[in-house]
Amino acid sequence: RSAEMAKLTQLIDNEVFRAYATYATIVLLKMMLMSLVTAYFRITRKAFANPEDTASFGKGESAKKYLRSDPDVERVRRGHLNDLENIVPFLGIGLLYALSGPELSTALLHFRIFAGARVAHTLAYLIPLPQPGRGLSWAVGYAVTISMAYKVLKVAYL
Amino acid sequence: RSAEMAKLTQLIDNEVFRAYATYATIVLLKMMLMSLVTAYFRITRKAFANPEDTASFGKGESAKKYLRSDPDVERVRRGHLNDLENIVPFLGIGLLYALSGPELSTALLHFRIFAGARVAHTLAYLIPLPQPGRGLSWAVGYAVTISMAYKVLKVAYL
Amino acid sequence: RSAEMAKLTQLIDNEVFRAYATYATIVLLKMMLMSLVTAYFRITRKAFANPEDTASFGKGESAKKYLRSDPDVERVRRGHLNDLENIVPFLGIGLLYALSGPELSTALLHFRIFAGARVAHTLAYLIPLPQPGRGLSWAVGYAVTISMAYKVLKVAYL
Numbered sequence: 001r002s003a004e005m006a007k008l009t010q011l012i013d014n015e016v017f018r019a020y021a022t023y024a025t026i027v028l029l030k031m032m033l034m035s036l037v038t039a040y041f042r043i044t045r046k047a048f049a050n051p052e053d054t055a056s057f058g059k060g061e062s063a064k065k066y067l068r069s070d071p072d073v074e075r076v077r078r079g080h081l082n083d084l085e086n087i088v089p090f091l092g093i094g095l096l097y098a099l100s101g102p103e104l105s106t107a108l109l110h111f112r113i114f115a116g117a118r119v120a121h122t123l124a125y126l127i128p129l130p131q132p133g134r135g136l137s138w139a140v141g142y143a144v145t146i147s148m149a150y151k152v153l154k155v156a157y158l
Numbered sequence: 159r160s161a162e163m164a165k166l167t168q169l170i171d172n173e174v175f176r177a178y179a180t181y182a183t184i185v186l187l188k189m190m191l192m193s194l195v196t197a198y199f200r201i202t203r204k205a206f207a208n209p210e211d212t213a214s215f216g217k218g219e220s221a222k223k224y225l226r227s228d229p230d231v232e233r234v235r236r237g238h239l240n241d242l243e244n245i246v247p248f249l250g251i252g253l254l255y256a257l258s259g260p261e262l263s264t265a266l267l268h269f270r271i272f273a274g275a276r277v278a279h280t281l282a283y284l285i286p287l288p289q290p291g292r293g294l295s296w297a298v299g300y301a302v303t304i305s306m307a308y309k310v311l312k313v314a315y316l
Numbered sequence: 317r318s319a320e321m322a323k324l325t326q327l328i329d330n331e332v333f334r335a336y337a338t339y340a341t342i343v344l345l346k347m348m349l350m351s352l353v354t355a356y357f358r359i360t361r362k363a364f365a366n367p368e369d370t371a372s373f374g375k376g377e378s379a380k381k382y383l384r385s386d387p388d389v390e391r392v393r394r395g396h397l398n399d400l401e402n403i404v405p406f407l408g409i410g411l412l413y414a415l416s417g418p419e420l421s422t423a424l425l426h427f428r429i430f431a432g433a434r435v436a437h438t439l440a441y442l443i444p445l446p447q448p449g450r451g452l453s454w455a456v457g458y459a460v461t462i463s464m465a466y467k468v469l470k471v472a473y474l
Contacts, residue, residue, distance in 0.1 A: 021254045021314035025307050028247040035243060049236060052286050078365060084242055084400055085351060089344040091250045092407045096337045128368050149341050156337035179412045179472035183465050186405040190458065193401060207394060210444050242400055249408045
């Protein structure tokens, strides 16, 4: 059993895999933060999606008016969905890339630029910054993922 | 080749990894169930999103009236999206956590509480239960994921 | 260190894992393509979700009219969300399935049918094809994922 464990921990002892573990966890935590930001705006803007969420504001019509959409809430939700659309590919392709034997420095470059781009994307969405701020940060993360996918397909398929 | 296979199956033979495989599959199947529940409500409430989905109800105006949103359909869809937002972090962070060498009993505790919390969240959303039922079940799953992320970062980064 | 690397690359040298890497990357790239299709329709239909995205069309009221939803944009977005709902389970369950020691031919059959079904689903959504075209392609991908989940639970749990 301890030999088996040794095998397993070899994965997390590998430097590239450890870098992946670190940055994948960071971008996932950043994405999870969007839930808290959504909750914050729903409560401060009093804009909810479910009747049971407004029950504490009173009964009947007085609570019903809080069942509404709010521009700030919708903005955070769009940012959250954009995270899902872009972080899911990073998680899957990044894991396979980490297992494809890249140089540590190259892998770190990919992971760090992706994580930085997604943090920039969130800031650009929430502040909000004028375009092309948000568009560029999105494109950088997208390009990094494509670059890793290219390496995975080259190693796995050819 | 059989030696190589033996290496691979060591991963699934490891008890912690096997626990992860079991609970990750269970929460993903639970999430997939939301598609069937959405389809059930779309058909019984006759509320569709695409013109081609209403073609069997007749032509032109008579079918067009079924292109509408329905509170029950929207409720299931919100539950489905909340699953995506929370189960994706669990999948990624949970996998890295399983590879970080936790005690089996600690890992099982994390995986089981998360899976239970997500089942409770779905029930709270669909019945629906009064708040803070849904909020608490969401928070428990969230806290479990944060706890695993802390362990991953400690092992991977420090 | 090179011995450690050898261990790691064994994973990507394994034929079943390499097949998973290839098809997981393909379906993720397909999903990422939906972002570009959304951007294409947003720009050609002039239908945006954020005020800062319409700033290049002028100031004030003249730009505000482009803050609207468009049927073609919404159609692509529904297809993108459906991808997330179905490709996330494939990624997670497929990875565990690839590690559960299936026959290469059986694994390839699962991965190829899933990838084909998702490409067909996207075409059925975007053209759009009359039902049950889209429904069937969705169901095929769903059934393949259930089949892999069954194998994972059998190997991991029993």
